Amino acid sequence: MFLRTLSVLTVCLLAPWVNASESDHPLLSRYPDAQIKDRLYTAYEQTELPSGPADDEGNLPYDTLVGDLTRITYEIEGVSTLKVFENYEKALSDAGAKIVSVCELSECRDKDSGLLELASGIAGDGYVGNYYFKPYFLRASLSGAKGKVHIGLFVGGFNGDVRLQQVVVEEVPSQNTLISVAKDYLTSAPESSPSGDQRTAEETLQDHPMMARYPGARLYRSRAVEYENMSLPLSVLNAEGVAPDNLDLTGDISQHTYQIDNVSTLKVYQNYLQAVKKLEFSLEYSCERAECGGEYASRDLGQRLALTGDVENYFRDPYYFVASREVAQGRIVVAVYVGGFEGGVWVQQAVIEEKGTEKDLITVDADQLYQELQQSGKALVYGIYFDTDSATVKEGSADALEAISDLMKSHSELNLYVVGHTDDTGESDYNLSLSSRRAVSVVDVLKAQYSIESGRLKPAGVGPYAPVAGNEWTEGRRLNRRVELVRRF
Template identity: 30%
Template sequence: MNSMIGTYGRIAVLAFALAAAVAAPAVAADIKGAKDYPGIKRYEGASIVVYSTQKFTRYILPLGPADEVEAGDKPVFTGSKEVSGALTRLSYTVPAGISSDDVFENYRNELAAKGYTVLFKADGDAIGKRQDAIFSGIGTQLFDFSTEAAHFLTAELAKDGATVDVVLYVTEFEDGYTPGIEVEKGQAIVQLDVIESGVLQDKMVTVSAAEIGKGLAAQGHIALYGITFDFAKAELKPNSRPALDQVAQFLKDDPAMKIHVVGHTDNVGGTETNMTLSRARAAAVVAALVTQYGVSANRLNPAGVGPLAPVAPNDSDEDRAKNRRVELIPQ
């Protein structure tokens, strides 16, 4: 009798476990190597179906509708700004039966709770006549033909010297070629692009005064990546200050040293344009060292070689970033 009770008990436990497994929500099945961007939670039960990262890129941040496209089917927004930094791209599918309205509101609340400021928001047709082109570069047509139930926003968070920009697009799948992705018509889908700039770049580029001296002694030149400028401009960005501090300290420690300050660019744009730009950037560095740090102008010679002395191929964003630099060379 006890044996039979034990058997019935085990059967009951097994049946309960099976029922619980059926009732429990499915665990998100992400593609290999994918992970959420830290600090931004996914919608419950969602799966990452497309994932990519870049250490550095330039990104056009939408601040208005996408009503036109240019060469290469790139969207043109009525308002936008360029940002640069590390890019994380995440495409999610949400469990069937949940509306894009619900998913979008959850993301809005999540971003608001984290302190993000919304820069642009639109729904449906207000996202633009060519919203189909906004995410056409992710390697699938998951979002290209699913515009009617769409919601879009751009948001920004500035904190502790870093800036995080978010581009969020939530809609319901309608049609498109989606190899390797299981998605049903009407299923909510999410595209999340996150661009992080500031501290992330500063951590790998600041060179100390002592390291400048060692580099010049050993190699005859040293590249500085912590001196930064906006795209196609020669005004020093505020995050250049730590690098300039170290250059000034090096010159103070070695008062007899005279240096060439040489600007370098990538090959985006014409050669003459980049030559002019590189010279202007070198001159901006010299001006800052003279006016802000009291370095004698006769110790500094600004020069620019544009794209003519690359240290990497100009065929990727990461390598082009290596070519954009300021070098110091003893006179």
């Protein structure tokens, strides 16, 4: 005999989904006076849901489900587990749900024979604690206009109170076209924003020009650095955090860390894969969830790609891939690591534009610099490096600086302007200031480290206002980021 009717609990197949932190799932109302203890919503998650109690060896049977996931833990005071369970069972039965599996009390086994695993399988990362006494478990399914819905319930008691662990998985079609890409970036700058791109102007500037962020993603960290080394794992990391196989690259590197709420790592990963597929990239390596290794291996894998070497807690349910494509200017490689924690996702994204001919741009011959000054009054110098938004000269600039030093020492009559140039990425006024500060840094290093007399060099910056190539393409922007020596009389 059931103790309550549908006036207490209702099942509604047509209610719209409201993603609010303190709301019930629209399919099921809560038991009267129940309070939400914990709640998690994740779009398009892969879930291992218990389909019944453990067998004689303590092994739980599971169904692997993919869909929009909602987990809610309710706390109910002064009521029995039996009363709560019978109300939910009746409400589902009256709504036409198919009862897949039920266990009551000892049928659900004891604490040491799979009972806690059964409760945790419904609660997920939720805390079951001592609420496993007088247990009841139910698995059910419903079919409606939106598709199939799977329901799991675990009711457990402790000290006269009840906690209800409730999970609802709604099967939904995959959405893997959410990330906009600019295919024209591979040959020239895109003429307009990619179709379906709904980013703000600020977000567009923050992202890599080839690949838009996942809808609703927030940028946490980013950096861009010219002509740097990066090693990408192409295998599971071992106990020492080392990958037996790696892809070693040298080129311009852009890294982004994004945060996304209420979505699964699976959905984000599938959209990134579809994005690189649109760009006709070839997959070099990928791993999904357990294929990425155990907890420590998956964490270390993410940290290899992360800007600060730390993914914090976001290494659960990991996905990772490396993809590449050859273009006219060289090879472009994209690496993405997706990790989750408590319904949130962090994306570690790296784009490496390989530059095999970077050293060819560096004029290290003082005689050649002098000939250019004699012929045109100026000489272009590449190979003086700075981090993005930084005016500090990097150590890898020694060859170019030595060439300038040799030039000055070989031709004591020369006085020069040292002129900094930038590409046209970002605000022009900022670039003008940055180019001036970089020119000052170059002069300071030549004075301090190469003993060039202070009166012979005068710094100046012109920002993006004197390009030598178009800013519409990567190679053009790289040529525009330079130092020029201009003869001063």
